[in-house]
Amino acid sequence: MNYSISDIREIKQYAIDNNIPIMQDEGIEFLTNFIIKKQSKNILEIGTAIGYSAIMMCLTGDDVHVTTIERDEVRYMEALKNIKKLNLEDRITLIFNDALNVNLDDTYDLIFIDAAKGKNQEFFEHFETNLTGDGYILTDNMYFHGYVEMNEEELPSKNIAGIVRKIKEYTYFLENHMQYKTTIYRVGDGVAVTERRG
Numbered sequence: 001m002n003y004s005i006s007d008i009r010e011i012k013q014y015a016i017d018n019n020i021p022i023m024q025d026e027g028i029e030f031l032t033n034f035i036i037k038k039q040s041k042n043i044l045e046i047g048t049a050i051g052y053s054a055i056m057m058c059l060t061g062d063d064v065h066v067t068t069i070e071r072d073e074v075r076y077m078e079a080l081k082n083i084k085k086l087n088l089e090d091r092i093t094l095i096f097n098d099a100l101n102v103n104l105d106d107t108y109d110l111i112f113i114d115a116a117k118g119k120n121q122e123f124f125e126h127f128e129t130n131l132t133g134d135g136y137i138l139t140d141n142m143y144f145h146g147y148v149e150m151n152e153e154e155l156p157s158k159n160i161a162g163i164v165r166k167i168k169e170y171t172y173f174l175e176n177h178m179q180y181k182t183t184i185y186r187v188g189d190g191v192a193v194t195e196r197r198g
């Protein structure tokens, strides 16, 4: 493939230097292996940040296309730059907007939710009509840096407690959904894999 490992390393370093919460190696490995195993070709991502996970997903195969949405302008600009640097402009469609304002006509065989952690259910319900019949919705950060498994009084702030509550509600929503079944994997920061019931 036509990219250099040092470009990827630079993107990861930028994320560290600028405190951008990109997927860690274990999570990205799980995600890319999942895409290869399921042969997902048309992917939608909510939460681009600087394009790291979009690029890694795209690099799983020459025929993979990723549409990815980011609402922060600085990160969007950086993602644009990174996607150009890797010559992936024609395989990654980058949308600058709040995902909840974006309406798409296309269907995707994998939807990856990795944006505002308190809004997972809203993203899910907004985009589920864009999922193919046998597609998968993956949601990152289901353990939210371990906070989800702590007692409420151990949490460092009200803000974090609020997000934890939302993630727990989302977990309940997924696990009790009539149309979908979900498995939450203990990899990286916790990845939920959801598919339609057969």
Ligand code: SAH
Pocket (backbone or CB within 6 Å): 021, 022, 023, 046, 047, 048, 049, 050, 051, 052, 053, 054, 069, 070, 071, 072, 075, 097, 098, 099, 100, 114, 115, 116
């Ligand atoms: N998937 C990326 C990391 C994403 S970090 C990677 O692993 O490389 C989460 C991003 O989601 C942030 O950049 C944040 O600005 C963005 N975000 C949060 N809420 C959003 C929304 N409603 N619409 C679009 N982007 C959103």
Ligand code: MG
Pocket (backbone or CB within 6 Å): 021, 022, 023, 114, 140, 141
């Ligand atoms: Mg994440």
